[in-house]
Amino acid sequence: MSPQPDHQWIDLLRENEDEVIAAWTAAAEASLAGRMTGSDLANDIREIYNGLLAGEGAETDIRSSVYDGLRALLNDLGRTRARQGFSPTEAATSIFALKQVVLDLLGRRGDLAAYRAFANLSIIVDDLGLYMLETYANARETVIAQQAETLLELSTPVVKLWDNIVALPLVGTLDSARTQVVMEALLQALVDTGSEHAIIDITGVPAVDTQVAQHLLKTVQAARLLGAECIVSGIRPQIAQTVVALGIEFGDIHTKANLSDAMLLAMRRSGLDIVGRS
Amino acid sequence: MERIPILRIGEMLLVSIQVDLQDHTALMLQDDLSNRIVETGAKGVLIDISALEIVDSFIGRMISTTAAVSRVLDAETVVVGMQPAVAITLVELGLTLSGVRTALDVDRGLRMLRDSVEFPVVERGVTPDDGRAD
Incomplete structure (x- = not known):
């Protein structure tokens, strides 16, 4: 100037x-x-x-x-x-x-x-x-x-699979903000439907690192406090390898390779069996 | 000072917390409950916290210790009806109430206790296997 x-x-x-x-x-x-x-x-x-x-x-x-x-x-x-x-x-x-x-x-x-x-x-x-x-x-x-924010709300549907069993198919990356929304949605669904079993399907989660595992653990623990058991399903081979390589402990949380195995386990736990017609 | 009522249902005690717990109320409850367990020889305790909407680390720990005390007195304890917000808060606080059993509502909690507690004295006229004996 x-x-x-x-x-x-x-x-x-x-x-x-x-x-x-x-x-x-x-x-x-x-x-x-x-x-x-x-x-x-x-x-x-x-x-x-x-x-x-x-x-x-x-x-x-x-x-x-x-x-x-x-x-x-x-x-x-x-x-x-x-x-x-x-x-x-x-x-x-x-x-x-x-x-x-x-x-x-x-x-x-x-x-x-x-x-x-x-x-x-x-x-x-x-x-x-x-x-x-x-x-x-x-x-x-x-x-x-x-x-x-809109995406956050869109991506957390909780679906009822059977009496007593709800599933939460997760798609996309899990960060703290999203985990919070997911956790709230799942717990509310458990209370509303009176379900004792929840299946968290992580087929659509691209990567699982220590942080994501931590978030999953928190969700499972919170569900347990309500009196519901969680099963984590949809663990792909690469993810299983990463989880082990990173030394992540899933503790006593049941993990299954796919959703149908998880559903079978949940049904068995609630006293149901699937029998083929003879 | 308000006290939390402790109701006796057969061999079980039902503690229904209908107000937001103050620290001293929680301490008094722990005292009352341990006394009542010894008095009544209860084998199971249900703690219904469905009306509890706010917890802090102190109340969280109180729930956990109360349950632990009951277990020491040989009464199986089930915490029922926890609100999602409360569960999230407890997990964020790092209080996972490990060792405490939980159920979605009083009904399921009662069933859980009936299934797991062995009642030594069986009333006359009722067979242990629910009358299905041949």
Whole structure:
């Protein structure tokens, strides 16, 4: 930032207001490839333009209070763009387009002082663009977090196999947050259905490390506290080898290679036998 | 001060905890229960904690010690009706109540005790194998 800030860019914008806004809107519209109507975009651009002029050109730091309105506007825009599924480049281009527009304007004037003024404007515009990107990224992260939560709920069905027997087919990686949801769902199902046997099928769990084993153990122990027994099934050969290699102890928890073996065991434990018709 | 009632059902004692346990109530219960087991010569104890929604490490340990005390006095103990949230809390606290038997509800707990406890005195008119004798 130069010791004597040059405010000429603000005059430049004022003198050519309509032309700047029209050219700016056109440039932004081209990058958004017709996914936003021209009038909406023109409104957004005019608001940014007004917010920018609110600083009277005296302030190059966009965190200063004269730009409060502008920052609020960009927060809003960044969030909307993220929700609408625009890419970061597309979102930022609507800001950066201003530079090209003003540069074109200056080129026609051929005036050196004006170029210095442009350099000052350039600093602000870059900051604005970055600021918007930041809110854009934040909004994106919120969306991702929401989706992760939805997935969490989707992936924990507890199914009833027989009177007294429920099964929990696990698909995907088990982390602490997920184990918590799974554990709650299973225990609630045990209480609701009055089942004494639960089968946790881990066929869909890609890898079992010490942490996953720990989570499984906790679930089994909690089920035991309720008065229900768990059987862990669906242990693939590689997983069995990893478990042994890692020295994981499943203790007195019954493990079975597949769900049908586990179901047979659970039925036998509740006093049932499957007999073929002769 | 509130006391937890201890009900006698035949050879068994039923402790039904219907309020959130305070520390001193829990201590008193342990005292009362051991006295009652000796008085009545009960062979089985059912502790129903289905109304218990909040546990801390102290109450968790109390449940575990109460069960251990009953076992020392030769009464088989079954903890019944634990809420999922309580079970999760106990596991997170590292209290797995090892050695304590558990059942989903009072009914199953009673059956469990009947199956495992040998009642030395059989009432007249009832054969030990439930009247199926030929």
